[in-house]
Amino acid sequence: MAEIKEITKKLEEIHQKIKAEIPWEPIGHTPMPDIPDLRSWDMKLLQTYKPFYAPFCDLCCFCTYGKCDLTEDRRGACGIDIGTQQARFVLLACLMGCSAHASHAGHILEVLIEKHGRDKKIDLGTFVDLEAPNIRTVLGLKPETLGDLETAIEYVYKEIAHLLDSTHMGQEGSCLDYESKSLHAGMLDHVGMEVADIAQIVGFNYPTSVANTPLVDLGWNSVDKTKPIICFIGHNPATSTVVVDYLQENNLYDKVELCGVCCTALETTRYSARAKVIGPFSRQLFFIRSGFADVIMTDEQCIRTDMPQEATKAGSALIAALDKAMYGLEDATDMNTDEIVKKMVEEKKHFAILNPKKAAEVATKVAMAIAPQRRKEWITEQEATELAKKCSLCGMCEQVCPNLFDIGRGISEVAKGNFDVIREIFNLCVGCGKCEEECPRNLPIFKIMQVGASKETWKIRAGRGPIMDTEIRTVGAPITLGTIPGVVALVGCSNFPDIRDLAEIVDEFARRKYIVVLSGCTSMAVGMWKDADGKTVYEKYPGDFDAGGVVNVGSCVANSHISGAAIKIANIFAALPLRGNYEVMADYVLNRVGAVGIAWGAYSQKAASIATGFNRLGVPVILGPHSSKYRRLYLSRKDEDEWKVMDARKRQIVETSEPSPEHLAYVCETKEKAMVMIPKLCIRKNDTPQGRAIKLNHYISLYKKYMGGDLPEDLHLYVRRDPDIPLVYKKEVRAYLQKMGWKPKEPVGLPTLIGTYPTKVPLDSVIH
Amino acid sequence: MSQLAPSLPFHRVNILTGTRTARQVEDPAEYAKQITKAQRPLLVLGPRLFQLSLGGKLVLEYALDIAKAKNIPICATDSIKSKMVELGTKPDSIYDAVEIANALKDPDWKGVRKEGNHDLVMFLGIRTDLGEQSLSVLKHFAPHLKTMTLCKYYYPHADFSLPNIRKDEQWKNFLENLIDHLKKGG
Numbered sequence: 001m002a003e004i005k006e007i008t009k010k011l012e013e014i015h016q017k018i019k020a021e022i023p024w025e026p027i028g029h030t031p032m033p034d035i036p037d038l039r040s041w042d043m044k045l046l047q048t049y050k051p052f053y054a055p056f057c058d059l060c061c062f063c064t065y066g067k068c069d070l071t072e073d074r075r076g077a078c079g080i081d082i083g084t085q086q087a088r089f090v091l092l093a094c095l096m097g098c099s100a101h102a103s104h105a106g107h108i109l110e111v112l113i114e115k116h117g118r119d120k121k122i123d124l125g126t127f128v129d130l131e132a133p134n135i136r137t138v139l140g141l142k143p144e145t146l147g148d149l150e151t152a153i154e155y156v157y158k159e160i161a162h163l164l165d166s167t168h169m170g171q172e173g174s175c176l177d178y179e180s181k182s183l184h185a186g187m188l189d190h191v192g193m194e195v196a197d198i199a200q201i202v203g204f205n206y207p208t209s210v211a212n213t214p215l216v217d218l219g220w221n222s223v224d225k226t227k228p229i230i231c232f233i234g235h236n237p238a239t240s241t242v243v244v245d246y247l248q249e250n251n252l253y254d255k256v257e258l259c260g261v262c263c264t265a266l267e268t269t270r271y272s273a274r275a276k277v278i279g280p281f282s283r284q285l286f287f288i289r290s291g292f293a294d295v296i297m298t299d300e301q302c303i304r305t306d307m308p309q310e311a312t313k314a315g316s317a318l319i320a321a322l323d324k325a326m327y328g329l330e331d332a333t334d335m336n337t338d339e340i341v342k343k344m345v346e347e348k349k350h351f352a353i354l355n356p357k358k359a360a361e362v363a364t365k366v367a368m369a370i371a372p373q374r375r376k377e378w379i380t381e382q383e384a385t386e387l388a389k390k391c392s393l394c395g396m397c398e399q400v401c402p403n404l405f406d407i408g409r410g411i412s413e414v415a416k417g418n419f420d421v422i423r424e425i426f427n428l429c430v431g432c433g434k435c436e437e438e439c440p441r442n443l444p445i446f447k448i449m450q451v452g453a454s455k456e457t458w459k460i461r462a463g464r465g466p467i468m469d470t471e472i473r474t475v476g477a478p479i480t481l482g483t484i485p486g487v488v489a490l491v492g493c494s495n496f497p498d499i500r501d502l503a504e505i506v507d508e509f510a511r512r513k514y515i516v517v518l519s520g521c522t523s524m525a526v527g528m529w530k531d532a533d534g535k536t537v538y539e540k541y542p543g544d545f546d547a548g549g550v551v552n553v554g555s556c557v558a559n560s561h562i563s564g565a566a567i568k569i570a571n572i573f574a575a576l577p578l579r580g581n582y583e584v585m586a587d588y589v590l591n592r593v594g595a596v597g598i599a600w601g602a603y604s605q606k607a608a609s610i611a612t613g614f615n616r617l618g619v620p621v622i623l624g625p626h627s628s629k630y631r632r633l634y635l636s637r638k639d640e641d642e643w644k645v646m647d648a649r650k651r652q653i654v655e656t657s658e659p660s661p662e663h664l665a666y667v668c669e670t671k672e673k674a675m676v677m678i679p680k681l682c683i684r685k686n687d688t689p690q691g692r693a694i695k696l697n698h699y700i701s702l703y704k705k706y707m708g709g710d711l712p713e714d715l716h717l718y719v720r721r722d723p724d725i726p727l728v729y730k731k732e733v734r735a736y737l738q739k740m741g742w743k744p745k746e747p748v749g750l751p752t753l754i755g756t757y758p759t760k761v762p763l764d765s766v767i768h
Numbered sequence: 769m770s771q772l773a774p775s776l777p778f779h780r781v782n783i784l785t786g787t788r789t790a791r792q793v794e795d796p797a798e799y800a801k802q803i804t805k806a807q808r809p810l811l812v813l814g815p816r817l818f819q820l821s822l823g824g825k826l827v828l829e830y831a832l833d834i835a836k837a838k839n840i841p842i843c844a845t846d847s848i849k850s851k852m853v854e855l856g857t858k859p860d861s862i863y864d865a866v867e868i869a870n871a872l873k874d875p876d877w878k879g880v881r882k883e884g885n886h887d888l889v890m891f892l893g894i895r896t897d898l899g900e901q902s903l904s905v906l907k908h909f910a911p912h913l914k915t916m917t918l919c920k921y922y923y924p925h926a927d928f929s930l931p932n933i934r935k936d937e938q939w940k941n942f943l944e945n946l947i948d949h950l951k952k953g954g
Contacts, residue, residue: 052869069787404781625895703846
């Protein structure tokens with residue numbers, strides 16, 4: 001009795017927070033879910049997609065009883081085993097990522113509420129009524145004002161604290177429960193990101209309800225080096241937008257160049273189309289060391305920790321503009337502006353300035369004062385050749401390179417006057433700077449690399465924010481039936497094996513009429529490639545969320561619009577209620593929306609939480625070779641596992657023997673392998689025969705193109721009946737199927753996992 | 769089996785942080801002995817074999833000679849299947865490194881020839897950081913088998929590894945001698 005009372009009281013509190021009295025939709029089964037509320041869904045996923053751990057370390061070093069050796073089935077002093085320790089590590093990574101976005105969201109919300117007031121209406125334009133699919137689905141709240149977003153972010157904060165608590169020594173003893181918690185953190189991350197980006201769109205008047213946003217300049221050569229240059233690095237636009245305002249108010253807008261590295265660059269171009277994007281994180285150190293930036297302004301997240309040292313070496317002035325990274329600098333927030341400028345110009349001091357208006361004024365004045373005295377030129381080939389001659393070919397640079405390149409060979413070729421190898425290496429460089437750190441002769445390797453760096457200027461489409469409801473109405477049916485073969489979302493950082501990989505992937509799938517969606521550093525890297533006609537993918541393909549479109553949603557926090565689009569398909573197209581109804585949405589996405597994420601160059605822990613959030617929502621993710629270093633994949637074993645689903649029309653559980661999607665988190669060693677996995681992971685049990693034939697056509701043709709002339713080894717698993725076979729390969733596939741002893745099987749009318757595991761969700765909930 | 773003083777791996781992203789590290793083997797006869805002793809060895813071949821050659825001969829060809837010498841089944845990635853077929857050998861199974869590691873973890877898995885799980889798994893041609901991760905999976909979660917690497921770098925998470933070999937000639941000699949020993953019966 002007491003328990004019922006308590007539950008009721010808790011529910012009452014939730015209903016109050018989500019304004020349950022406003023009846024826009026019935027409230028689902030899990031409004032504002034706690035950790036255990038979606039555990040059954042997670043366990044169902046983990047039953048098929050089992051965690052696969054690759055420990056970096058044999059030990060646990062987390063407490064004073066350690067270090068504990070966890071090899072050969074040993075348990076640590078607290079009782080933990082190696083699998084659970086890995087799972088704990090993954091949860092910590094997801095929490096770092098999730099809290100970075102949540103904290104960004106909380107900060108920007110506070111700034112914008114101060115500017116516009118708590119009652120500022122959320123209006124995302126004529127074509128976006130379903131403004132917050134993640135918040136509506138997870139919390140059950142329809143946010144109408146900036147103030148409503150506070151409820152969402154406070155919920156995220158509370159859950160993060162619970163999750164972090166579980167990583168304390170002792171306590172959780174199951175890797176599966178840790179995975180359930182990681183999935184919870186990933187889901188929260190998408191809520192936090194959505195809060196941030198909605199607030200930014202509303203508060204900064206970013207583009208929304210429009211597909212073809214402006215094309216903006218990309219690349220270091222797009223910056224006018226004759227002007228003072230301010231470079232923003234990080235993620236949070238709280239400062240860069242104020243600098244834009246300051247320049248406009250003081251008639252300096254065309255006298256100072258604004259540019260950025262990483263997501264702040266994307267944010268700033270959503271605010272000012274005059275700002276330039278230098279490039280992704282992997283070009284950060286390279287650009288800083290070029291010395292082109294007169295003033296560097298850092299905010300938060302993906303910024304180097306040695307920024308003051310690097311700025312000093314490059315002769316740039318540094319302002320740390322947010323409290324998350326103050327680098328031990330003197331806090332000049334309360335200091336007189338002219339005094340700060342004087343010290344920065346004359347004494348070359350760096351400062352933390354946490355008042356954006358003051359930081360903007362100082363940055364502008366310092367940039368204008370020091371720019372005329374600074375040399376901003378690339379190294380000449382002759383200078384590079386002279387420097388390279390000092391290389392002794394000791395090989396240390398190759399040994400420390402995380403991308404395993406033979407950098408020394410490139411340098412030694414420069415010494416001979418051959419710049420081709422260094423040009424090639426530059427395209428493979430992830431920009432960590434370890435090579436230079438290790439060089440016993442202190443060669444300025446990044447400086448030498450300048451001769452290999454492309455001096456081209458490219459174009460990137462400014463981030464467009466949410467996918468429009470009208471677009472979802474158009475593509476909902478073709479996506480779920482399979483006639484649009486899939487949605488391919490390329491997200492995350494730039495720790496790629498080769499910066500050109502992603503543009504080639506985008507080009508391949510846009511040409512094949514998949515919908516390609518991009519965000520963050522990936523969206524920048526994709527723009528740094530031109531086809532034979534000199535066009536980037538942004539110039540070559542339209543920005544619509546439709547077959548053959550290439551959509552840049554924006555910065556990292558705009559990833560929430562990609563998960564949001566999947567939810568919108570379930571809600572707008574399939575008319576399934578989403579309010580506090582996460583399990584139903586995720587089940588729909590897993591079984592019927594042919595979407596796949598590609599985190600080809602994950603570096604930041606945020607990539608781990610973003611990907612894990614997609615996984616809980618039923619979207620499989622492909623990782624590049626570096627991205628798997630977060631130590632956990634979710635893999636099935638297609639030949640051994642059961643592939644049972646409920647046929648909701650017949651109300652029967654059926655064994656489909658069809659591994660779709662085959663994995664939930666998978667690593668590909670090469671771009672070629674990714675080209676083949678993408679179409680396969682877009683296959684869903686819901687595909688119509690026509691849709692399946694289209695998907696298999698791409699799977700087969702890409703397999704033949706990238707893997708040699710044969711048919712895929714597992715093709716028989718994906719052919720249900722003869723009409724599924726693509727016309728062009730009919731004869732060849734029929735012969736193959738006969739050889740494999742293939743038997744036709746009935747497609748499932750309405751596939752769902754609901755009804756196949758213990759859940760509060762009734763089967764009727766998924767029938768629309 | 770393991771040794772206490774570990775060598776440093778060539779690529780420092782693979783530095784071991786732990787207690788159990790691979791036994792470094794320089795003598796091809798010892799490798800041949802371990803392979804011959806195994807009941808159901810398996811050779812896992814990765815996509816880098818496409819690019820690597822020694823003295824004008826693809827490293828893939830050395831791998832196929834090793835397999836032929838002892839009728840060792842081959843698990844290859846999709847990407848090198850067509851080259852293998854061109855060289856006259858069809859792989860026994862097609863898996864990526866993580867997929868084969870995932871199957872090998874299961875002691876009840878029937879193996880690529882359905883004769884039972886393997887007791888010695890040899891790796892060649894996978895990029896070192898990804899290969900090291902697969903070896904770590906097997907080190908921790910597949911106590912029922914041993915792992916061996918044939919690449920020219922030291923892999924701490926394997927059971928048996930070659931040392932870091934600076935000169936390709938030395939690696940070529942090792943592989944040729946290994947093939948000879950295997951042909952002679954190990």
